[in-house]
Amino acid sequence: LTDFFPIYLLGHSLWRHLDMEVEESRMTSNTTANFIIEVQRYLAERNTPRTQDPLQYWKNNQNLYPHLYQLALQFLCTPSSSVPCERVFSKAGELVSKRRNRLGANTLQKLLFLNKNA
Template identity: 40%
Template sequence: MLERIVKIQDAVKSSIAILGVTSLTNLMPEDWLLCNETCKALKCFEEASNYLSGEKYLTASQLLIIIKDIKRVLSDILSSDSSGYHYLPITYDFVRALLDLTHSRFENIENNNTIGVATFLDPRFKLQPLTSSKQATLRENMIKLAAQEINREGPCENIEVSKSSFDPTSIFYDWDAREAVPQLIVSPTARAIIEIDKYLNEKVISRYNLPFSWWKHNQDIFPHLDKLVRNKCNVLCTSVSCERLFSRTGYIISQRRTRLGVRKVKQLSFLNGNKKYIKF
């Protein structure tokens, strides 16, 4: 709303003058400048809110990136003297307060295991948003999770084939005999390390690419990490989707449908929220 008023400030001034509204305090040029600078400071929060409120794409993995960028934008405003533009003193105080609150609110966000796993499994970011110490910790955690997925498949058994079962006169005898040599059984942890290191060595994709499409094309290469993606990357950063569902439920329970039971309301709300996925 504040941004809209700033954009139409000429119309606002003219309307107040024409209507002769004396109860409204006329804003001075410095006040309009303050409103404009406030909009600039809050723009990064607006972008973050709009993006993180989505429910059709992966949001949890981008939380660390967005928080870092918010801090960067606010820090750039505080250091704007070097660029030649000087904000109002009250704007600097406002931005400094925003930066302090952002630091305190998200001080331990890198320690959040759910956010860390989602960030790691996003091929657009992987370990990049984290500090070096957090990268090592998260990598160890991912190895444990991948090893657990491997353990669920059961023990890996090698089938030993005796060389005596091959025909020495066959042209493939040497090849078959080589394959008959017993192979070492690799532990789940070792297999997890191999898969994770291979994933980390893959090139990071563009921010505009879809991570789930990437996993769809690479699920056979990273089968155990793909299972983790399906289980861990469905987390939303905000409760906006729940609030949208509550709003839709308000249309279901109307004055003419006040006798609906709890069970029926749950069923109708579920169908309303998932109707695009249901084929009748």
């Protein structure tokens, strides 16, 4: 038994360890459920006008959608250099070759998206 469980986990400490595992699992489940509810609430909302500033939208709604707000901050920022753009052009050049010269623009765009975000 001591080979499977360290000595400090046997006895009373074992129950404390199991209780901590259950509580951690419960917290993870709550976080996941809250995130799903947040996304569903966001998707049910009406679309904002194209004239509205998306950064201002997320600033105004950061308390309503805290998890999505963090994602928006990450993905709506402006790159500080042209390096990411140059990498995308370089990857596009690799994808379009003599063997792949019939890729449609939509397919190429999806491949670049997957390559950049995978």
